[in-house]
Amino acid sequence: MSMKISVPRVWREIKAHYLLEATVCNKCGKIHYPPRPICDNCGNRNLFRRKLSGEGEVLTYTIQYIVLEGYREYAPIVFAIVKLKEGVKILAQLTDVEPENVKIGMRVKAVLRKICEDENIGLIKYGIKFKPV
Amino acid sequence: MRPARDVGIVGWGACIPKFRIKCSEIGKTWGFPPEYHGGLIVSEKTVANIDEDTTTMGWEAAKNALVRAKINPEEVEAIYVGTESKPYAVKPSITVIAEALGITPKILGADLEFACRAASEALEASIGLISSGMIKYSLVIGSDTAQASPGDVLEFTASSGAAAFVLGPRGENTVAYFEGSYSYITDTPDFWRRQLAPYPMHGEQFTGDPAYFAHIIAAAKGLMNKLGLRPSDFDYAVFHQPNGRFPLKVSVKLGFPKEKILPGLITPMIGNTYNASALIGLCAVLEEAKPGQRILLVPFGSGAGADAYSVIVEDGIEEKVHLAPTVKELIEDKIYINYTYYAKFRGLISKFSF
Numbered sequence: 001m002s003m004k005i006s007v008p009r010v011w012r013e014i015k016a017h018y019l020l021e022a023t024v025c026n027k028c029g030k031i032h033y034p035p036r037p038i039c040d041n042c043g044n045r046n047l048f049r050r051k052l053s054g055e056g057e058v059l060t061y062t063i064q065y066i067v068l069e070g071y072r073e074y075a076p077i078v079f080a081i082v083k084l085k086e087g088v089k090i091l092a093q094l095t096d097v098e099p100e101n102v103k104i105g106m107r108v109k110a111v112l113r114k115i116c117e118d119e120n121i122g123l124i125k126y127g128i129k130f131k132p133v
Numbered sequence: 134m135r136p137a138r139d140v141g142i143v144g145w146g147a148c149i150p151k152f153r154i155k156c157s158e159i160g161k162t163w164g165f166p167p168e169y170h171g172g173l174i175v176s177e178k179t180v181a182n183i184d185e186d187t188t189t190m191g192w193e194a195a196k197n198a199l200v201r202a203k204i205n206p207e208e209v210e211a212i213y214v215g216t217e218s219k220p221y222a223v224k225p226s227i228t229v230i231a232e233a234l235g236i237t238p239k240i241l242g243a244d245l246e247f248a249c250r251a252a253s254e255a256l257e258a259s260i261g262l263i264s265s266g267m268i269k270y271s272l273v274i275g276s277d278t279a280q281a282s283p284g285d286v287l288e289f290t291a292s293s294g295a296a297a298f299v300l301g302p303r304g305e306n307t308v309a310y311f312e313g314s315y316s317y318i319t320d321t322p323d324f325w326r327r328q329l330a331p332y333p334m335h336g337e338q339f340t341g342d343p344a345y346f347a348h349i350i351a352a353a354k355g356l357m358n359k360l361g362l363r364p365s366d367f368d369y370a371v372f373h374q375p376n377g378r379f380p381l382k383v384s385v386k387l388g389f390p391k392e393k394i395l396p397g398l399i400t401p402m403i404g405n406t407y408n409a410s411a412l413i414g415l416c417a418v419l420e421e422a423k424p425g426q427r428i429l430l431v432p433f434g435s436g437a438g439a440d441a442y443s444v445i446v447e448d449g450i451e452e453k454v455h456l457a458p459t460v461k462e463l464i465e466d467k468i469y470i471n472y473t474y475y476a477k478f479r480g481l482i483s484k485f486s487f
């Protein structure tokens with residue numbers, strides 16, 4: 001057997017994965033993505049949800065050639081730290097760009113893409129990736 | 134058909150995948166004679182990336198349409214996608230699209246199927262819903278990753294893309310409105326795909342005259358008769374474009390000069406995007422049309438049916454053109470791939486797992 005996607009987990013993470021929904025601390029203002037229930041900066045438990053812009057730039061990146069089972073068709077996968085215009089840094093995949101053309105400082109925007117499929121009978125997982133503007 | 138109250142286009146958007154394969158590369162792979170595909174008048178076609186499908190392309194086109202519409206997405210009350218390449222046989226694509234646009238849960242919607250004209254059916258249904266006052270805004274999407282059997286002539290043209298429109302009551306924010314429409318549907322066995330069959334079959338002798346030409350001509354003539362219009366009353370005409378040749382031929386039969394067809398004839402550069410085919414053509418025309426101009430739009434779907442619409446462009450359209458990528462810009466933004474990558478992206482080859 002290869003990859004198995006957890007259906008409840010995919011469902012639970014829909015808002016974060018489809019809409020870049022983060023949690024924001026209403027005390028210190030820190031933005032958490034992926035969303036966290038407790039602020040890791042000040043310990044506050046009172047956080048509210050906010051959709052992030054999806055516009056940003058590549059701070060740094062790495063290219064993964066040896067991938068997890070079920071991801072061979074997607075390889076090589078470019079993972080980047082994207083700094084969004086809100087200032088928050090998030091880890092995300094880049095798409096629609098050849099690895100040799102990825103540049104630090106490159107402007108990118110969020111797009112909905114397929115993340116993986118559970119063989120050909122299971123769930124298809126969608127989420128936000130980033131592509132060059 | 135004429136709605137009780139006028140309905141118009143508030144925003145439009147396209148998604149044209151970045152990857153392209155040249156038809157000559159496909160022909161060479163399968164041993165066709167050079168320029169065998171020449172008569173199709175398609176030089177290259179789009180290929181959806183490995184992580185793109187009908188849902189993701191539909192989302193992207195819809196996002197662009199919402200940007201141009203300049204409305205709060207939560208005001209959208211219906212969402213339809215017309216497609217013949219649903220990622221799931223059972224599980225709607227629109228639920229993912231709507232969730233990812235942030236317009237759930239107070240919404241109406243479904244995936245519709247009628248070969249390449251399902252999205253046109255969504256246009257008609259939305260015009261009815263809006264005209265009756267049941268809803269304010271509807272999002273209509275045509276999106277396909279068209280299947281073609283490797284080595285079949287269909288492989289030269291079957292491509293991927295999406296188009297989306299936000300429709301709403303004719304008013305200050307509409308940039309064009311529907312003057313009327315005329316539908317023409319019969320049972321014609323020109324093209325089909327059975328359950329679990331990966332690729333469609335085409336009934337060769339039915340493809341041209343009894344299907345495409347008969348239905349488009351009947352719908353277009355029916356509309357012009359009903360509205361008392363002639364080809365000279367239209368500034369543009371956009372037909373379903375399974376290849377580059379058929380729309381040019383049908384325009385001659387209907388009496389439209391070439392210059393009214395070319396602005397909306399996109400298939401020669403990107404291939405046949407099925408449910409998005411005529412609709413991307415309409416997007417391209419909206420991006421150059423001037424207020425007051427009249428557009429004939431005739432989508433067609435195998436099986437078979439065609440709908441003819443008269444669309445009149447209104448004030449304010451020019452300001453919306455550059456709010457999102459234009460069809461022209463999307464066509465020019467491309468990366469060529471060879472048949473090996475094409476085969477991987479189309480799922481013709483995949484890693485076998487136990």
Ligand SMILES: [Zn+2]
Pocket residue numbers: 025026027028029030039040041042043044
């Ligand atoms: Zn805090």
